[in-house]
Amino acid sequence: MEGVKYTGALSDAEQKMVLPPPERLKRGPVAVIECVQEIPCNPCEKACPFGAIEVGPDITRLPRLDLDKCRGCGLCLSKCPGLAIFLLDAPGDGPEALVMMPYEYLPLPAMGDVVDGVDRTGRFVVKARVVKVDTGAGREGTAITTLAVAKEHMHEVRSFRIPSPGEVFLCRCCEVSETEVRQAVREGAKTVAAVKLRTRAGMGLCQGRTCRRLISRVIAEETGQAPADILPPTSRPPLRTLPLGALAEGEDDE
């Protein structure tokens, strides 16, 4: 079970479908459309002033990029609602490549910052330097950030984290910080349920839907286990919240 549909990140096979060939990269910057799910969406088609992107009348078809028509202008990046388009610029024999990406978090980085380049699943890959942060009017609120990364990682780095000395909340509903979770694990909580009993993480409105994987990952890191081996929390109905009155109106079985 791999690929966007199952993991949210492109599989190797899916990457092969969308990454540009080395010959094209030598000729100059080029867009990389990492869109592999057939959904009804086509703003990219109109975004390209050179007609390099085609979806066609069947709106669920995957966009096709004409590598010869693409000039590497990067205008399409801020038009893709799925943030799936990137720009690669790896000219000549230099050690670095430029990776241009949409970035919709605050705070924005500043030029010259060194950030943690992460892969499509959010895992740290390599330190990267911020070369440009474009928040121009044409970007419609999506900041387009350009990172300089070592060339061997240009097909991996697709986002970044600004290293922060501040607290990170793993459980947003109950405002439980990463530090508190790590502390609980060090004190003996080796399952998501045990962390919950010590910290309340996962007891809020979302019932752990957001934080349980993050907590599994912290337990895995702290204990050296594989994340898949960490016991998941108990699931209990209802799957989605519903009003008590609706529950009370079930059928009589008297």
Add this chain to the structure above:
Amino acid sequence: MMNKRSDVIVVGGGVIGTSVAYYAAQAGHRVLLLDRGDVAAGTSGACDGFIILQSKNPGPHLDLAMQSAAMYRTLSAELDYDIEYLACGGMIVAETEKQADLLAGLIKKQQAAGLRVELLPIQQARTSEPLLAEDLWGAAYCGDDAQVNPIGLAQGYAQAAQRLGAKVLSGVAVQSLIVERGVVCGVKTAAGEHRADKVVNAAGVWAPELVAPFGVSLPIKPRRGQILVTEPLPPMLNHVLLCACYLIAKYHPEELDLTDRQHRLGVGLAVEQTAHGGLLIGSTREFAGFDRRNTLAGIEAVARHAQRILPALANVNIIRTFSGLRPHTPDGLPILGPIAELPGLIMAAGHEGDGIALAPITGKKVAEYLS
């Protein structure tokens, strides 16, 4: 493999076991607490937090509860842990005059035993609990009822016990008692043996398993309680609320109409608003073995009854349901103290719905038995 000798082994890390561990450690005993899961992972992590006095029968039951209630008032400071104790007072709602008569009988005896409790007609009850339905008969009110976070209580006791030198091991299942020449002198676990002078059986609904191989049959049966949890809400309840059905299911099961599903499932209202804003809405009282699943029938019956008593709850969102197994005994009283058949073993189990109310006094009394 032979591990170091402890003075006292406590089996079970719920509110009872952790309380025993704390008071025993405070009395100078060397304590080892073992839980097959984790602190508060069983019944104590799946219940409400009522410290309710007016549901207790006058006599030892109410006496113990009143002593316990007094201990609770300073417990957060004593344990250096916020157990979310709230002296909110409690109400037991009567839907009908018949239920009110039943409450009146109990109240008279409780008042004679020194409990401050009174019966309020519905108009008066609604002045301090406005969400109660207008067509109820009324409610019994006791200002000494309170609430606490049971998970926090067990965590607070466990951590405080550890600071006093107690050792708490989670994920360690006790396989058997070690009995030599008729005397209990330790426990066997998958990870080896632990020896002690005294073993405390605070395993709740699992307590009978521990002694059954030695011919001792404890009358403890798991009774499932299903509870609904709401989204966090602004303050909307001023008291912990029970209804008279709870007392009928507990003390007068013969009065139940078994053709009625609500009665068959033992549904009695138990509602509290936790420190985090969410409401806990309970509960069924069913004998379903060790099955901890929630059932649609149970959830629905609880929701329906809650809506009957508190109509405004129809619009609150339920985010989770859960269920816990209460250690039921036929006489409604916990089994505390030594048992003749197994010297060296101290019982502290069978509290059913009173585990929270009685946890502090249980720990303290058991610590006295250890000396």
